[in-house]
Amino acid sequence: MASNDHIIEVENLKMYFPVTAGVMQRRVADVKAVDGVSFYIKKGQTLGLVGESGCGKTTCGRAILQLYKPTSGNVQFEGRELTKLSNKELRNTRRNMQLIFQDPYASLDPRMTAGDIVGEPLIVHNMVKKGNEYKDQVNEVLRMVDLEPRMAERYPHEFSGGQRQRIGIARALAVRPSFIVCDEPVSALDVSIQTQVIMLLMRLRDELNLTYLFIAHDLSVVRYISDQVAVMYLGKIMEITSSDELYDHPLHPYTQALLSAVPIPDPVVDRQRKRILLSGDVPSPVNPPLGCNFNPRCQMAIDICREQEPELRDIGGEHFVSCHRI
Amino acid sequence: MSSTTANSSIEAGPKRRSFLVDVGVRLIREKPLGTIGGVIVLILLITGIFADFLAPFGMNEIHSDAFLSAPTSKYLLGADNLGRDLLSRIIFGARISVIVGLCATTISVIVSTFIGIMTGYLGGKVDLVVQRMVDAWMCFPGLIIMMVLITILGPGMWQVIIVLGLQYGIAGSRVVRGAVIGIKENVYVDAARAIGCSTPRILWQHILPNILAPIIILFTTRMPAVILVEASLSFLGFGIPPPAPSWGGMLSGAGRSYMFMAPWIAIWPGVALSIVVYGINMFGDAIRDIVDPRLRGGVGRYGTAKSRAAAAEK
Amino acid sequence: MAATTNNENVLEVKDLHTHFYVEDGEVRAVDGLTYSIRRGESLALVGESACGKSVSALSIMRLIPYPPGIIVSGEILFQGQDLLKVSESEMRHIRGNRIGMIFQEPMTSLNPVLTIERQLSESLELHRKLNKKDAKEESIKLLRLVGLPDAEKRVSDYPYQFSGGMQQRIMIAMALICNPDLLIADEPTTSVDVTVQAQLLELLDNLRSQFGTAILIITHNLGVVARYADRVNVMYAGRLVESAPTDVLYSKPQHPYTMGLLASVPRLDLPRNRKLSVIDGLPPNLARLPKGCNFCTRCTYSIDRCLEEKPPLEKVGEEHYSACFRSGELGK
Secondary structure (H helix, E strand, O other): OOOOOEEEEEEEEEEEEEEEEOOOOEEEEEEEEEEEEEEEEEOOOEEEEEOOOOOOHHHHHHHHOOOOOOOEEEEEEOOEEHHHOOHHHHHHHOOOEEEEOOOOOOOOOOOOOHHHHHHHHHHHOOOOOOOHHHHHHHHHHHHHOOOOHHHHHOOHHHOOHHHHHHHHHHHHHOOOOOEEEEEOOOOOOOHHHHHHHHHHHHHHHHHHOOEEEEEEOOHHHHHHHOOEEEEEEOOEEEEEEEHHHHHHOOOOHHHHHHHHHOOOOOHHHHHHOOOOOOOOOOOOOOOOOOOOOOHHHOOOOOHHHHHOOOOOEEOOOOOEEOOOOO | OHHHOOOOOOOOOOOOOOHHHHHHHHHHHHOHHHHHHHHHHHHHHHHHHOHHHHOOOOOOOEOOOOOOOOOOOOOOOOEOOOOEEHHHHHHHHHHHHHHHHHHHHHHHHHHHHHHHHHHHHHOHHHHHHHHHHHHHHHHOOHHHHHHHHHHHHOOOHHHHHHHHHHHHHHHHHHHHHHHHHHHHOOHHHHHHHHHOOOHHHHHHHHHHHHHHHHHHHHHHHHHHHHHHHHHHHHHHOOOOOOOOOOHHHHHHHHHHHOOOOOOHHHHHHHHHHHHHHHHHHHHHHHHHHHHOHHHHOHHHHHOOHHHHHHHHHO | OOOOOOOOEEEEEEEEEEEEEEOOEEEEEEEEEEEEEEOOOEEEEEOOOOOOHHHHHHHHOOOOOOOOEEEEEEEEEEOOEEOOOOOHHHHHHHHHHOEEEEOOOHHHHOOOOOOHHHHHHHHHHHHOOOOHHHHHHHHHHHHHHOOOOOHHHHOOOOHHHOOHHHHHHHHHHHHHOOOOOEEEEEOOOOOOOHHHHHHHHHHHHHHHHHHOOEEEEEEOOHHHHHHHOOEEEEEEOOEEEEEEEHHHHHHOOOOHHHHHHHHHOOOOOOOOOOOOOOOOOOOOOOOOOOOOOOOOOOOOOOOHHHHHOOOOOEEEEOOEEEOOOOHHHHOO
């Protein structure tokens, strides 16, 4: 299914973290953070990856960028197989794929000025020597994210959360990548600042023809920015389809429960919605249930769900669901 | 519309001073004892550097009129059993303390930083193996290790410096390792990897500047210990060989033999040692309070004396 | 009980000022706050971070760290009794006994080295004078009430053995021990997932109708407010900007900040390509508040008067108050 307009293709990606015990650090079990995830993103589009905490969405983003070495699976980026690259080749490839972090406080080095943070990728990738040209480029990137060049001399602690997130975005943009993983880029920000950053990310995507993997737990935000949305639960993808289709016709019982749990900021509308309350907690990824991962909490579960793992199937119109009952 | 969004209300904060200047200013403003310590350190440095100009006589110059002389107007602090002026020897002793203190501490901090960064950042097997070796090293009493090493290397100032640097460097690597592990957890280190930084660049650009505070603390707290241990080694006869005027050596040789006949031989080097160690300790403590980020929030969180007064008034 | 000024109100906060004295100067975290909560009502206090919503809750509990913080003036009438005038030992009795509080981070509020049973029984023995056996039974009953599965077995577990949502349930159980008249919930669902959030909100709602406890819920999430609260107070930079019954606030907001906030959040029920309006700029520095309206620098409707004086909270409808000079003309 390798097609030219797919900028990134992930195939059966698995990321297990060993659980060790004893003096000899013996491997006794695995945390199956990402357990066989496949998807692709078309150039210029945004794929939203939603799920609750601990579902493996952040790990998935990092494993795609090879910040963790995946346990198995393939990641094709612009036609190159990332899992087989040498360290040096990988470092060079990083120029084209960047990451925006959740925490605008911890993700900026406190001892570097905003300008140096934004300019570092340029230096690392030998795109420009220090000097006037460097300064010009840094200023240009700062302007792209609506920060004034005079702020380049300041240190991170002198900025507000929203401004710091803009610096993080500028750092990712400095080397003009084609693909950016946005890992919960707005969830640490205030409501009014969130909207500012979302609008900025969307404007940059359109202006620079960027492709995003947008990881978040806030479904309203994901829906707003994404063309396609993938729903993750316990390391697996439950449903992928276009943003509109997913929110208008969710098919997987988990997606339905997730959507119904989101309160709508309008009491009149919210009262009329059907609510599905899930019982219990997410099982441990060390020891996922037999059969479908969601079966212990699913109201529609039947025998087959407890025995056999469902596959992600295309049910037409690029709508993929992993459920026996559909 | 959005061109102004991000800039509208950042205030023109005070111009940021460089880190070291900031520490200096805060030292004088907030830590009077630390400032006294700083002055003592400064005096020690000046005395050591300009010993040739400050000392009235040469350090090994023998005056036939001065055997065991009590303090007089000519020999301000008296003289020892060979007729050498004690003031001059104390002043030259300061030079030895400065050289040993600075060099051994510098070596120890470099060793600590190197081991600490390697084991802390790389982790895994390297960390496991190297840290067990550090454990083993630290199982032996320090003084005995150093005495054995000096016996092997032979006597001399540089041998003492190397041995002291190694001993304190290995012990101090724990502190640096802990700091590195703390820093490594920060997302900005991940961010550096994500933009494509190589490991050496991450260590140099992102880890090292951020562990500067514990390194400075390590330096200032290790220095008095190093000076004291050098004195102990000299006292035991494993330090700087005579006739070089090490304070510890002065205490042990003639100082001990003539303790009752000419107590000043032992008193002055002892006083000098105490003042210097006390001064550096005070200075080091103050520096630690200022640069340690855990204590650093003090003023911001609980207010300055002025703001507290303002709050109490209400 | 002391003479009650208004039988219906459990809590009345009057012109509360809580300031912090830090390096920057005087930070007016709460700058003249007035509101009340009725018996059995759920009142939401909404606002962005550092708008003073949490500080106002801590002021009610008299838990402001001093220094640097201090309640400068105001009255906090809890069932007619001014909490700012009672002694510290009386206050200790009121906390936990008559006013319960749950926090955003349940893990940091539970003692990690004691079992759940110990932590619950301790309060039960102390406040309700139960013996050990009864205390254990009561603990299990409370845990069942907050929907903890397998309460008999899990009561002897340690906090870390529970998920975030379950820990928050345990916190709620602890707050309910003495059947308080008022429960203050400070961002109770911020650190949990949406599905768990829905469970917790349902639980709080059930408990409220069962025991008639008034609940003050502090949150930044407009969805949570819409689903849960009877009445809403919107805070901005230490002051109340709008107060109204929930349905009214969402259908006819009067203050430009509320309007902007509601128009700026993406919503699942509206078309995806709906244009979001952005509130430009940042909230003001609380140590250097503007002379006029705190919101004027970000407000698209501001007029000269807004730069000169602070607008008072004025009645604009039935139980509806707004602090804006132009509320009348803006709110259609």
